Amino acid sequence: MIKRLKTYSFTQEQLILLTSIWITLLYNSAMFAHIVKVYSFSGWNILYIISIAIIQTTITALFFTLLASKFTTKPLLIITLIISSFTAYFMNNYNVLIDENMIRNAIQTNIDESLDLFNIKLLAYFLILGLLPSYIIYKTPIRYRSLRVEIFDKVKKSIIFIVLTLVVVAMFGKFYSSFFREHKVLRFYSNPSFWIDSTRVYIGQNMEDKNRRVKSIGLDAKIEDNTTRKIVFMVVGEASRADHFSLNGYKRDTNPQLEKENVIDFSQMYSCGTSTAYSVPCMFSIYNRSDYSYQKAKWTENVLDVLKHTKRVAILWRDNNSDSKGVAVRVPYQNFKTSKNNTKCNGECRDIGMLEGLKKFIAKYPNKNILIVLHQMGNHGPEYYKRYTNSFEKFKPVCKSNQFEECTEQSIINAYDNALLYSDNFLAKTIDLAKSYKKSDTAVLYMSDHGESLGEHGIYLHGLPYFIAPEAQIHIGSFLWLNQGYKKIVNIDKLYKKRDKHLSQDYLFHTLLGLFDVKTKVYNPKLDILNGTKR
Numbered sequence: 001m002i003k004r005l006k007t008y009s010f011t012q013e014q015l016i017l018l019t020s021i022w023i024t025l026l027y028n029s030a031m032f033a034h035i036v037k038v039y040s041f042s043g044w045n046i047l048y049i050i051s052i053a054i055i056q057t058t059i060t061a062l063f064f065t066l067l068a069s070k071f072t073t074k075p076l077l078i079i080t081l082i083i084s085s086f087t088a089y090f091m092n093n094y095n096v097l098i099d100e101n102m103i104r105n106a107i108q109t110n111i112d113e114s115l116d117l118f119n120i121k122l123l124a125y126f127l128i129l130g131l132l133p134s135y136i137i138y139k140t141p142i143r144y145r146s147l148r149v150e151i152f153d154k155v156k157k158s159i160i161f162i163v164l165t166l167v168v169v170a171m172f173g174k175f176y177s178s179f180f181r182e183h184k185v186l187r188f189y190s191n192p193s194f195w196i197d198s199t200r201v202y203i204g205q206n207m208e209d210k211n212r213r214v215k216s217i218g219l220d221a222k223i224e225d226n227t228t229r230k231i232v233f234m235v236v237g238e239a240s241r242a243d244h245f246s247l248n249g250y251k252r253d254t255n256p257q258l259e260k261e262n263v264i265d266f267s268q269m270y271s272c273g274t275s276t277a278y279s280v281p282c283m284f285s286i287y288n289r290s291d292y293s294y295q296k297a298k299w300t301e302n303v304l305d306v307l308k309h310t311k312r313v314a315i316l317w318r319d320n321n322s323d324s325k326g327v328a329v330r331v332p333y334q335n336f337k338t339s340k341n342n343t344k345c346n347g348e349c350r351d352i353g354m355l356e357g358l359k360k361f362i363a364k365y366p367n368k369n370i371l372i373v374l375h376q377m378g379n380h381g382p383e384y385y386k387r388y389t390n391s392f393e394k395f396k397p398v399c400k401s402n403q404f405e406e407c408t409e410q411s412i413i414n415a416y417d418n419a420l421l422y423s424d425n426f427l428a429k430t431i432d433l434a435k436s437y438k439k440s441d442t443a444v445l446y447m448s449d450h451g452e453s454l455g456e457h458g459i460y461l462h463g464l465p466y467f468i469a470p471e472a473q474i475h476i477g478s479f480l481w482l483n484q485g486y487k488k489i490v491n492i493d494k495l496y497k498k499r500d501k502h503l504s505q506d507y508l509f510h511t512l513l514g515l516f517d518v519k520t521k522v523y524n525p526k527l528d529i530l531n532g533t534k535r
Helices: 002-006 012-026 029-038 044-067 073-094 100-108 111-115 120-139 147-171 173-182 193-205 276-284 294-298 303-309 351-355 358-363 409-435 492-496 505-515
Strands: 230-237 313-319 333-335 369-375 441-448 478-482
Touching: 012 044, 012 073, 012 120, 012 147, 029 044, 029 073, 044 073, 044 147, 044 173, 044 193, 073 120, 073 193, 100 193, 100 276, 147 173, 230 409, 230 505, 276 294, 276 505, 303 313, 303 369, 303 505, 313 358, 351 369, 351 409, 358 369, 409 441, 441 505
Parallel strands: 230 369, 230 441, 313 333, 313 369
Antiparallel strands: 441 478
8 A cells, every 4th residue: 555655646535534534533533532422423413423523524634734834744743643542542441631730741741651551552543643644645646746836725725725624614603602601621622623722721830931020929827826836738639539538538548557546537528620730739828729730830930939938847748759840949958759768669659658767857856847748649540449458459450551441340349449549558657657746736737639430420539620520520538637746736626527528739838837837928717727717
């Protein structure tokens, strides 16, 4: 086939149109599958769906045509095919959408987490939908004409694609009026247009002004009359959904050790976003979810900075995930994804390793309060079975593949719940460490970054846009443990009354300030979980 193509040349427009048709038919099965769920493939709906395929093709062809030139056509088509092959895989197999937050999450993911997603099926998508057609395009001769003819043909073809799109929309006006108004999410599965637009948004969000400085907040922060040292362990969980916590009534005993610790679990805690890259900077920022943006958080100090401004809190961030997502750039940071720092690495670096050496750090600052942030690997998917040691494999059988179609839904859930069991052990050990400081007021605050889909409605993992995200991706596990010193300050009975109150990560900024009794204009008592409970 390739030898035949060598003997036959195409114009740019012909190659673009053929490639656009190829992409529409083979890379958009997720989009058409979702459309058919809404519009059954029968009667007039058949024509509607065919019209969508035509528009998908013309828009893709228009994009390529506008950017086509002697030097850009082949690279543009090849890059689009390769990226779209990966996009098709993740949309088809995990039902995820590639928006700007997912792109940010992918870029910030380390190599180990990326390898968790690799499998034979992903390789097949890359070879068949990415590499093979790219190679054919690379070997296909393009018949170029004079610059004048090329420009004229570019304009002519662009007009044809625009007119054809408008005509199709006009022919089925009532259908598209409903489609655009009521089923916006269906357009998010369009490949490659949605990921291309998301890339544009991502680049726009990351355009840096070299003269721009981070906005300082809480410079007036101070701690008054703090006679007893406070030591707070803030644990940032990973992909822990609230409805799989036995603390919240889950049928399985996933929190056996925490249930013995008299923790106050917040059963109605909700995340700011559905991905680590979005939620982690959001939860530590001064902005509520309603007015948060990645750019605003990036150029504004967070709660760690405010605590640092008091000059009475020593801060340490330890990370066994990808990184702090920009939160800990101005405070001491330690990477525990490496055996250089984490002594509990055997292929997988364990969260429990982050506890080693903390007593030495605390002893280094005898006259300061302490905040230690521990960012877990937790329940990072899709290979949940890697997140725990053999002794915690209580629920069986277990899915030991990142190709979920090879596993039963129950085996996926079993692996996920076993990972929660391991986190339960890690969190109990963290509480044990906090208990050892009997002369201090010690607390352990746990809050997951987001939840996780485990196959409900064919959806896996996380990262869907918030407005369509299922409850499983935004309803998160969270609790607070206080020692006897804090209980002299906080009325536990009043705090227990808040366990079923609707809360969110908007509360973290102000609750951390409240735990350290920080006085500052940026503190909002209404968003402090402890507000109204102090004696």
